[in-house]
Structures are given as C-alpha cells and as structure tokens.
Amino acid sequence: MSHFQIKKVLDLLTHGVYIIGVKYRSKINGMTAAWVNQVSSQPPMISVAISKTHYTSELISQAKSFSVNILSPNQMELARKCGFSSGRDQDKLLDEKFTYQATGAPILSNCSAYLDCTLSHQFEVGDHVLFIGTVIKANSNNEPVLIYKSSDFFN
Ligand SMILES: Cc1cc2nc3c(=O)[nH]c(=O)nc-3n(C[C@H](O)[C@H](O)[C@H](O)COP(=O)(O)O)c2cc1C
Numbered sequence: 416m417s418h419f420q421i422k423k424v425l426d427l428l429t430h431g432v433y434i435i436g437v438k439y440r441s442k443i444n445g446m447t448a449a450w451v452n453q454v455s456s457q458p459p460m461i462s463v464a465i466s467k468t469h470y471t472s473e474l475i476s477q478a479k480s481f482s483v484n485i486l487s488p489n490q491m492e493l494a495r496k497c498g499f500s501s502g503r504d505q506d507k508l509l510d511e512k513f514t515y516q517a518t519g520a521p522i523l524s525n526c527s528a529y530l531d532c533t534l535s536h537q538f539e540v541g542d543h544v545l546f547i548g549t550v551i552k553a554n555s556n557n558e559p560v561l562i563y564k565s566s567d568f569f570n
Pocket of ligand 1: 432444445446447448449450451464465466468469470471472494495497498499500501502503563568
C-alpha cells in the first residue's frame, strides 16, 4: 500500500489544534501540534508526539514540563506562526500574552483552554518523541475549539 494512501486515511483522524508551551531557563517557546491525546484518567495524563528534530522536543526534555494551549477557531494565524518556524530562529511568543500557572510552562492568554503538565515519561516512537504529561492544572473559558483540518495548513 502506498504511503500516500495511508497518509490520506490518517488525515481522517480527528484532532484539535494546540500550542505546546515550554520554558527552560530563559528559553520560552510555543509550537503548534495536532497529535495530542488523553492516555489516562487517574491520574489525568496526556500524550503529545513531537518530531525528534524540533526545538520543542529538546526544551521539554530539559524543562520536564509543558503546557497544551487549546486554540479557538479565530486563532489560525497563531497556529501558522507557531507551526511553520522554529524557536531556534525566532521568539514566536514575543508578541503573545501569557502567564505561568502550576509548572512554569507558558499559558497563552485568549486560548479556549489549557492543560499545565509535568513530564512523566518520554519514548522515541519512529521519527517522533512521545511525551507523556500528568495534568496538574487546567482551565477552560467554555468557548468553541479549533478543529484540525490538514488542508487548512498543508497542500
Ligand atoms: C496545524 C499544525 C499541526 C502540527 N502538528 C504537529 C505535531 O503534532 N507534532 C509535531 O512534531 N509537529 C507538528 N507541527 C509542526 C511544528 O509545529 C513545526 O515544525 C514547528 O516549526 C516546530 O517548531 P519548534 O522547532 O520551535 O519546536 C504542526 C504544524 C501545524 C501547522
């Protein structure tokens, strides 16, 4: 079976659009992700799959914490800004408002909701690293969330 055919079907899996926030010492970064899932209820845990080569992988491994900022439908521009350039080359959160809550990871203002997580496990899986986080704090403004559609971002 062709790689293209498999990719076409994988694109039918439903995801939201998230900004993964991380702070390690003076380095602060935000990265757009779609591959986020809940993996445990007690304790509440989630996974996020991040390419081994991304700056965010390096920072989460060092910081041992990260945030998942759940975007609203009017935040496509932020998703593009954090999804097509690396924090190695520019400060993507420079013009964004954010606070710190439980773990020290940046929590972006104006998002629909957030999960603030401490890193529990990490595994290399293919070309990605699967980061498993325990949710320490979470909040929502009860507004709609942005649903991922690959054609909104990629040809
Ligand atoms: C909508 C969208 C979803 C994305 N989802 C993921 C993802 O789940 N995992 C991943 O590793 N990269 C994902 N990316 C790509 C990264 O956001 C992108 O390569 C980013 O520039 C990496 O930034 P960094 O080097 O600052 O970590 C996505 C990009 C977009 C636009």
